[in-house]
Amino acid sequence: QKEVEQNSGPLSVPEGAIASLNCTYSDRGSQSFFWYRQYSGKSPELIMFIYSNGDKEDGRFTAQLNKASQYVSLLIRDSQPSDSATYLCAAEGSQGNLIFGKGTKLSVKP
């Protein structure tokens, strides 16, 4: 069964620090990977997607993909209390659907 694994956390970082969120996936056929942010009681919202090995940067966010190690990460620089949320990693499934991890809860302390 295709799986996406994440550490459930909580991950606690001080304001201004770098938060590092990690994810591994089981299906070597997955080509695209997504990071969603979900605030408590709200729906997931897309932060970034990545499909090439290496880094992809968007503002304070950097996604990293290593297909050989089947590893995806999200770095959040200059973390803010407003970044406190659950971060969901997802991998593209074989039928175009997404396979989600259970999410990592991030807490940024002022």
Added chain:
Amino acid sequence: NAGVTQTPKFQVLKTGQSMTLQCAQDMNHNSMYWYRQDPGMGLRLIYYSASEGTTDKGEVPNGYNVSRLNKREFSLRLESAAPSQTSVYFCASSEARLAGAQETQYFGPGTRLLVL
């Protein structure tokens, strides 16, 4: 442009009752999805519709049926609700998969369902 909308926002059912969750998108997307989210379980796919007129089972389809009414609307029906179906239900949509395109999914606000 409302994106993905869902109704109702909240619902309480008694065991054995039936109901339909409605979902609509105005982004002209071809694919639509229904997920449930339970504490500690993440998002699990119930059913999806790759295009108008087609539906397929996801990871947890038992106890549910779906209808892709047209390109905009995708409904989820619980024929005989059970307490195990207490959950938050999210509808999502995406463009059809094209060569080199990413299957970004956009989510609705969710329906919170409690089955007593």
